[in-house]
Amino acid sequence: MTERQGPILVLGGTGQIGFELVRALSGAATVLAPTRAELDASDLGAVGAFIAASRPSLIFNAVAFTAVDAAEQEQVAAYRLNAELPGVIGEHAADVHAPVVHYSSDYVFNGMSHVPYIETDAAVPLNVYGATKLAGEQALGATKAVSLIFRTSWVYGARGTNFALTVRRKLAADEPMNVVDDQYGAPTWCRAVATESARCAGQFGGDLDRWKELGGVYHLSAGGEATWFGFASAIAEMVPSNRPPAVLRAVTSAEYRTAARRPRNSLLNNQRIERVFGVRLPSWRDQLTMAFGD
Numbered sequence: 645m646t647e648r649q650g651p652i653l654v655l656g657g658t659g660q661i662g663f664e665l666v667r668a669l670s671g672a673a674t675v676l677a678p679t680r681a682e683l684d685a686s687d688l689g690a691v692g693a694f695i696a697a698s699r700p701s702l703i704f705n706a707v708a709f710t711a712v713d714a715a716e717q718e719q720v721a722a723y724r725l726n727a728e729l730p731g732v733i734g735e736h737a738a739d740v741h742a743p744v745v746h747y748s749s750d751y752v753f754n755g756m757s758h759v760p761y762i763e764t765d766a767a768v769p770l771n772v773y774g775a776t777k778l779a780g781e782q783a784l785g786a787t788k789a790v791s792l793i794f795r796t797s798w799v800y801g802a803r804g805t806n807f808a809l810t811v812r813r814k815l816a817a818d819e820p821m822n823v824v825d826d827q828y829g830a831p832t833w834c835r836a837v838a839t840e841s842a843r844c845a846g847q848f849g850g851d852l853d854r855w856k857e858l859g860g861v862y863h864l865s866a867g868g869e870a871t872w873f874g875f876a877s878a879i880a881e882m883v884p885s886n887r888p889p890a891v892l893r894a895v896t897s898a899e900y901r902t903a904a905r906r907p908r909n910s911l912l913n914n915q916r917i918e919r920v921f922g923v924r925l926p927s928w929r930d931q932l933t934m935a936f937g938d
């Protein structure tokens with residue numbers, strides 16, 4: 645394996661996945677993780693200049709506009725961060741010969757399939773967020789940069805803003821909560837996405853031929869399947885001092901209106917990443933225990 649020279653750049657190091665990336669990578673490498681105050685990622689020129697000046701040997705892009713409903717209104721901002729930014733990163737990464745690891749979403753699919761999606765299935769997003777994420781994959785793929793793009797789903801962790809923390813907060817406050825029970829997906833712990841995606845990049849190291857040969861899109865989500873209600877119920881079962889079932893109510897998507905439409909089936913088939921990298925994430929239930937079983 646060719647050794648890398650230069651620091652590893654993590655963009656979005658304060659987010660769920662980015663924070664875990666910085667944590668996982670820091671022991672073994674010099675990591676640059678500029679905060680939003682240090683580098684506004686919506687200033688695409690500044691991002692390009694930062695890459696040119698810092699000459700990273702590897703770039704992780706965990707920046708995104710992740711507010712799915714807000715994206716319906718804030719299309720310009722969502723498009724800039726989710727669609728244009730990956731292309732700009734790719735262009736400048738190619739100039740300094742740095743591979744790019746990027747993250748995308750189950751929401752690139754319309755959810756009509758009755759089986760988990762594979763990487764080559766037609767991507768037809770239902771909402772603005774999904775459309776911008778798909779455009780970002782394409783923009784990065786159109787550059788000369790070598791890359792790994794990990795599509796993941798229903799990401800949560802112990803910090804930041806996510807469904808699992810909202811459920812825990814509402815349970816603790818005995819607040820009733822309507823939870824959708826007809827959308828299927830795999831809740832995936834941000835730490836697992838970060839560590840396994842970093843491990844995949846590590847397998848290729850600085851060998852750009854391997855990146856070229858085997859780079860591209862990979863699905864990376866927890867095993868098993870759940871609905872949001874099933875996920876919330878499992879979280880509730882972990883909090884013995886609450887009276888969980890009483891405050892959770894299963895509803896349909898039709899009853900729970902949101903600005904953005906969501907796919908009915910968000911399940912991703914993870915066989916490619918297992919075949920190529922030997923990576924297989926535990927079931928979402930096991931991950932939940934690891935994340936919150938304190």
Ligand SMILES: NC(=O)c1ccc[n+]([C@@H]2O[C@H](COP(=O)([O-])OP(=O)(O)OC[C@H]3O[C@@H](n4cnc5c(N)ncnc54)[C@H](OP(=O)(O)O)[C@@H]3O)[C@@H](O)[C@H]2O)c1
Pocket residue numbers: 655656657658659660661662679680683684685686705706707708709710725746747748749750777795796797798799800804805834
């Ligand atoms: N969350 C999910 O359920 C989910 C599901 C599938 C795929 N993904 C994908 O996984 C990746 C990471 O998601 P995540 O959940 O870890 O995201 P997140 O927690 O929402 O974090 C987003 C990151 O982007 C940064 N950011 C946003 N706008 C910025 C700007 N203008 N300048 C600089 N930084 C900015 C945030 O910085 P601040 O801390 O300063 O806001 C934060 O570090 C994304 O590509 C996302 O699309 C997420």
